Amino acid sequence: MTTQTLAQSARSSSILSLGTLAASYYIASSAIDLTATIPLDVTIELECNPNGTPSGNKQLILFAKLSLDNTNWSTGPESGNTSTEEGDLFLIGTMSTNDTNDHRKQFSLYGLPTARYLKIVVKNDLGVALTSGDVYMATITGSNS
Secondary structure, eight states: OOOEEEEEOOOOSOSEEOTTOOTTOEEEOOOEEOOSSOOSEEEEEEEEEESSOOOTTOEEEEEEEEESSSSSBOSSOOSBSOOTTGGGSEEEEEEEOOSSSOEEEEEEOTTSOOOSEEEEEEEEESSSOEEEEEEEEEEEEEEEO
């Protein structure tokens, strides 16, 4: 009988520093090459510390942009505060942030289209700027024996 096993890589160093990202602004990571042997899944970890009491929607929104060739990227904002093409981004999830404490949440990319190249995009929808924040990742690979 075939045994299938999964392995998760160690958490990466920060792939995106959110710094003091202003309310209603976007920020994007550099291109991430998932290699020709694309992992089964990628776990994304988002953390932040709000600079003041969140208001309004009280959340960070995590998106992905994808590319097959590291040249032609799916559409959507990567910086600034214009949300015109936000609907073109691939939604990964949201992290509620209802107070001034540190917040951390993990997300899976499972279910997104498969592409070798990835950019992570974060929108600050907290109503206040951040004091700090980072995004990390770990890949999930599998094998049969």
